[in-house]
Amino acid sequence: MSLEQIELLESLGLKLFFVAIFLLIGLAIQDVLKRGNVPKFGRYIVWLVLFLGCAGFITKGVIEALWEGGGVG
Template sequence: MLNEYYEQIEALILDITLIGLFLLMGYVVHDLLKKNNVPAIGKAVVYFVLFLGAAGFIFKGIMQYIIEH
């Protein structure tokens, strides 16, 4: 039974790992910005760039789902 769902399990674990990595990166960036007293505009730019990276993976997942189905 596990062999039948191997690809789905692998894709799910990959997605969970990517979510975890982006959350960890967000925490690290937040900590660095807080410790270095970065101005609000700098924080906004950094968070926007981090969001764009995450949005790219989300968009890729959506497109992959659309193409496969």
């Protein structure tokens, strides 16, 4: 394997790891909300915050990819 292939594999593995972490966090939050009998409004706020954090992380990755592809960073 060349160095470029190894770097690509590491990059994909790290991104898949983060997807798995976000999924596990979501499942843990869902379990806590169900067991705590949290009202609907509170559940919506929790899921909104989780979604915005995930969306920010994805946006950061897209911006980095665009900048690196354009030679900025």
